[in-house]
Amino acid sequence: MIRKNASPKKIARQTPAGPVFARARIICMVLLLAVLPSALIWHLAHLQVIPTAEKGYTFLQEQGQARTVREEVIQAYRGVITDRNGEILAVSTPVKSIVLNPQRFDPEKTAVLAEALGLKTSELAARIGRFSDKQFMYVARNLPPHDADRILALKLEGVSAEKGFQRFYPAGEVAAHVVGFTDIDDRGREGMELALENWLAGTPGSRRVMKDLKGNVVKDLGVIRAAESGKDVQLSLDLRLQYLAYRELKNAIAEQGAASGSIVMLDAQTGEILAMANQPSYNPNNRSQIQPAQLRNRAVTDMIEPGSTMKPFTIVAALESGRYSPNTKIDTNPGYWRVGGKTYSDFRNYGVMDLTTVIQKSSQVAISKIAMDLPPEDLRDVFYRVGVGQLSGTGFPGEALGKLPNPRRWHPTERAALAFGHGMTLTALQLAHAYTVFATGGILRPTAILKQQNVPEGSRVIDVKHSQQVLNMLKAVTQTGGTATRANIKAYPVAGKTGTAHKVGEGGYADDKYIALFAGLAPADNPEIVMVVIINEPPQEHYYGGEAAAPVFARVAEGTLRLLQVPPSQSPSQQKVVAR
Numbered sequence: 001m002i003r004k005n006a007s008p009k010k011i012a013r014q015t016p017a018g019p020v021f022a023r024a025r026i027i028c029m030v031l032l033l034a035v036l037p038s039a040l041i042w043h044l045a046h047l048q049v050i051p052t053a054e055k056g057y058t059f060l061q062e063q064g065q066a067r068t069v070r071e072e073v074i075q076a077y078r079g080v081i082t083d084r085n086g087e088i089l090a091v092s093t094p095v096k097s098i099v100l101n102p103q104r105f106d107p108e109k110t111a112v113l114a115e116a117l118g119l120k121t122s123e124l125a126a127r128i129g130r131f132s133d134k135q136f137m138y139v140a141r142n143l144p145p146h147d148a149d150r151i152l153a154l155k156l157e158g159v160s161a162e163k164g165f166q167r168f169y170p171a172g173e174v175a176a177h178v179v180g181f182t183d184i185d186d187r188g189r190e191g192m193e194l195a196l197e198n199w200l201a202g203t204p205g206s207r208r209v210m211k212d213l214k215g216n217v218v219k220d221l222g223v224i225r226a227a228e229s230g231k232d233v234q235l236s237l238d239l240r241l242q243y244l245a246y247r248e249l250k251n252a253i254a255e256q257g258a259a260s261g262s263i264v265m266l267d268a269q270t271g272e273i274l275a276m277a278n279q280p281s282y283n284p285n286n287r288s289q290i291q292p293a294q295l296r297n298r299a300v301t302d303m304i305e306p307g308s309t310m311k312p313f314t315i316v317a318a319l320e321s322g323r324y325s326p327n328t329k330i331d332t333n334p335g336y337w338r339v340g341g342k343t344y345s346d347f348r349n350y351g352v353m354d355l356t357t358v359i360q361k362s363s364q365v366a367i368s369k370i371a372m373d374l375p376p377e378d379l380r381d382v383f384y385r386v387g388v389g390q391l392s393g394t395g396f397p398g399e400a401l402g403k404l405p406n407p408r409r410w411h412p413t414e415r416a417a418l419a420f421g422h423g424m425t426l427t428a429l430q431l432a433h434a435y436t437v438f439a440t441g442g443i444l445r446p447t448a449i450l451k452q453q454n455v456p457e458g459s460r461v462i463d464v465k466h467s468q469q470v471l472n473m474l475k476a477v478t479q480t481g482g483t484a485t486r487a488n489i490k491a492y493p494v495a496g497k498t499g500t501a502h503k504v505g506e507g508g509y510a511d512d513k514y515i516a517l518f519a520g521l522a523p524a525d526n527p528e529i530v531m532v533v534i535i536n537e538p539p540q541e542h543y544y545g546g547e548a549a550a551p552v553f554a555r556v557a558e559g560t561l562r563l564l565q566v567p568p569s570q571s572p573s574q575q576k577v578v579a580r
Contacts, residue, residue, distance in 0.1 A: 076202030079230035092165035096148035105158035202230035236272035259537035268439035303425035307499035310421035340412030371419030439527035442467035487550035491568035496520025498545030516548035
């Protein structure tokens with residue numbers, strides 16, 4: 001219907017506008033619908049195709065892999081420790097450690113896991129609770145693989161395993177103080193395990209693995225860096241001799257009721273340590289009940305006054321002075337002598353004696369008179385030359401330096417006491433090292449705990465003539481009338497020297513506590529071994545070195561020479577004369 005007042009011309013212009021706008025709207029919608037998928041496709045391409053785009057497909061791929069791909073450490077195999085004959089002293093065995101992610105572990109499964117581990121449920125729950133804000137904790141370390149696999153077979157979420165190695169020591173307590181041990185992380189903590197840590201440990205590697213949400217490895221993606229195994233070590237120890245020395249020392253300490261003891265045996269010509277044993281000892285394979293005192297390698301850490309075992313070196317100083325010879329007579333009447341307000345006495349009045357008898361009887365009076373006739377610097381120089389007051393050079397952790405006095409002014413009692421080993425300190429190893437000069441004709445070679453391929457050159461510290469003269473005197477000590485007849489053994493002559501020293505207490509020397517020593521060489525005519533035996537606090541009724549330490553030397557030396565197949569060098573008639 002047309003209004004009356006409307007112009008026909010206006011009506012004609014308004015009528016076609018409706019269809020035009022409708023078409024425009026349709027076109028816009030079509031274009032919009034066409035552009036949106038294109039924009040979506042472009043955005044997806046931007047994220048997944050273009051590598052340089054910020055937060056593009058490379059970024060997304062890395063983020064995805066970060067949640068599934070992991071790097072695992074490949075533990076390095078620790079080097080093997082053997083004795084000089086290839087017998088294993090320390091070796092690594094495969095183990096597994098059970099680890100747990102507390103944030104993914106179901107607390108309701110605590111009892112199941114505790115039963116598998118042999119733990120109390122409350123104890124395990126408390127441990128997991130302490131790590132509730134962490135994603136990693138150990139629940140059991142270094143289990144045998146079959147035990148760990150039994151726990152993993154439970155398929156508990158958040159529970160997985162780490163591979164590693166644990167050290168095993170076949171010789172146990174017999175060689176514990178020399179070999180030492182590693183901690184739970186397989187790092188050296190005592191003995192040669194500690195001293196040679198960098199050599200034995202090796203370098204860990206790494207590999208890339210893909211894990212599922214439960215932490216299980218589903219794919220090995222390859223090695224990133226291969227592990228480098230540690231290097232093997234061959235010690236100079238002879239395990240046969242080590243067992244022998246350890247057994248005899250342990251029996252002696254038990255029989256005598258002594259507090260402790262040590263044995264050190266060296267190859268007389270090379271300076272290599274063939275055996276080193278201490279009591280008390282410990283089992284490195286089970287250290288749950290270890291006491292700190294058991295860990296000490298007393299042969300290298302405990303300093304002692306060597307007592308009369310130093311008298312042979314005083315005789316060396318006397319011979320070097322040119323004023324004494326083996327036949328020089330010393331008057332010890334009336335059996336005691338007073339020096340600087342202190343009286344030195346012998347076991348009995350020995351009267352007039354030559355230097356050989358001085359050593360054989362271990363005369364305090366004679367040796368003090370000799371010391372007072374010599375410049376103290378000359379006497380000290382001999383001690384220093386044979387290694388007193390110096391490290392042995394083996395590299396043993398915690399080795400004590402010892403003490404050799406050098407006062408500006410020597411008091412008379414200091415001069416006299418120095419002659420028989422008082423006022424100085426050294427270790428059992430250092431004493432054995434010093435005695436090697438009598439086996440080598442006066443040459444001092446360095447001691448060694450690693451097997452030597454060649455005999456070290458060494459250096460001459462005593463004239464060959466004087467060393468031989470003193471060696472002959474030391475032979476008399478073990479023969480009839482000497483202080484160490486119990487050190488003699490069948491078929492092999494023995495040379496050596498006894499020593500007995502008061503222990504130092506809080507108020508000075510203790511009257512009722514002693515250290516018994518014997519330092520010896522065998523066979524005396526051509527020494528193969530040098531050995532020192534120390535018994536700490538032997539029984540008061542048998543505390544002399546010739547009673548407490550010398551018999552141990554005899555048993556170990558005889559067994560050693562037989563094991564080394566050293567030909568006998570004494571006739572049966574000689575054996576009857578010297579054996580007591």
